[in-house]
Amino acid sequence: MTTLAAFTLATGVWLSVDVSIDGPGYLRFALEGRIVYAKSATLQVQGGRLTHPTGAPLVPTVPAPAALESLSITEDGWVEGRSQSSESRLGRIVLAQVAGSPTLLEAGLMAFSQRPRVGFPASEGWGKVVSGKVGVSLRTEPAVDPTISPLLTPGSLILRAPERVEVDPGPVRLLDLLQLEGRTEWHRLLESIEIAQAPPVGVSQKISKARVVARVQTAGLAPSQIVDELPPLIEVVTRSQAIPAAQLVTAAREAAKRELGDLPFSSEADERDFIAPVGEVELRAESVRTANSSVSVVLAVYIGGSKFNSRTIRLSVDSAEAGVKAGSTVKVLVRSGGVVAELSGRAKSNAFVGQAVEVSLSLGQPPTQTTHLGVVKAPGIVEVKL
Structure with a gap:
């Protein structure tokens, strides 16, 4: 802990302290309805709380009674104050990390367009608070009552939430779940705090109210400032849509027809229905495979241009319509040069039109069984080239 020198304050002066990260x-401050940031600042006791020299209060608010005589600030952000009658912890500094380049404002303040993530000083991945000299300056406004700011009155934030909440994919923030009743300043404090990751589509996740309240308190809120009207568990699901089964089968049939011809395919x-995230749906055939009289079509499901998942649709077709059936008698067109002979043969396996198939023929006197490889040209017809 870095303990700052004690001062007995006369009426008409501010207590101030230099801090940096x-x-x-x-550091975060509330300025004209938005959150602004600073890497270092002179914190002043003003209006019953710690503020930036511009008057912007520290976020979350750290109360600082007017009767305060000394401050001490630890590396992990705890602010402690002492008056003639007592010594107590006033609050804790919460830091923010923000991606992107800042916009420079007045008096060393900055603004960012991206949402921040928040955490405590000196925890893993976060900087520590370095405190410097204590100073005093003349007051420019009347002293306030030495009590906690009205923003921090007990029970000023009411937490409510439905028993089931739909969220978008990605991080789930407190304000995705909560229905808040209280000053708008609380909304700004809580808007960037994450509590979970959205569950996979089709899967629900239960979040206990104890977990919600604990995350709310990381914004610097004390239990006495919170009214808990939450259900015991909040069920969180990712927003989704159902792709009808008929749409999948139709896409599989069209893919099969492109590969195998215009045959009467039916679903086996x-x-x-296929459950997918919300967004524009596109079905793409990744492969079409045949086995006897069955066809397997692998459909990739794209949502918003990105592949989400895939499903295999199995189709069947009557062998008589599809081509030839194993063991059936077929017409064999034997071509040799410019001569075509029409013979009767037997198919040795199932095959679709356009596929290769072996057929057995009885040739010569006495008849001799021979096997030839041909191509199914139409249902019941195989062409063999010698």
Whole structure:
């Protein structure tokens, strides 16, 4: 802990202290309805709380009674104050890390367009608070009542949430779950705090109210400032859409027809709807494979231009319509040079039109069984080239 020198304050002066952040993170202040940031600042006791020299209060608010005589600030952000009658912890500094380049404002303040993530000083991945000299300056406004700011009155924030919440994919923030009743300043404090990652589509996640309240308190809120009207558990699901099974089967049939011809394909099983994230749907055939009279089509499901998942659709077709059936009698067109002979043969396996198939023929006297490789040209017709 870095303990700052004690001062007995006369009426008409402010107590102030220089602080900076050594490592990742920024101090946060509320200025004209938005959150602004600083790497270092002179914190002043003003209006019953710690503020920036511009008057912007530290976020979350750290109360500082007017009767305060001394301050001490630890590397991990705890602010302690002492008056003639007592010594107590006033609050804790919470830092923010923000991606992107800042916009420079007045008096060393900055603004960012990206959402921040917040954390405590001196924790893993965060910088520590370095405190400097204590000073005093003349007051420019009347002294306030030496009590906690009205913003921090007990029960000023009411937490409510439905029992089931739909969220977008990615990080789940407190304000995705909560229905807040209280000053708008609380909303700004909580808007960047994450509590979970959205569950996979089709899977629900339960978040306990104890976990929600604990995350709310990381914004610097004390239990006495919170009214808990949350359900015991909040069920979180990712927003989704159902792609009808009929749409999947239709896409599989079209892919099969492109590969195998215009055959009467039918679904082998009752397909179920496909649950996917919300977004524009595109179905792309990745492969079409045949086995006897069955066809397997692998459909990739794209949402918003990105592949989400895939499903295999199995189709069937009557062998008589599809080409030839194993063991069936077929017409064999034997071509040799410019001569075509039409013979009767037997197919040795199932095959679709356009596929290769072996056929057995009886040739010569006495008849001799021979096997030839041909191509199915139409249902029941195989062409063999010698």
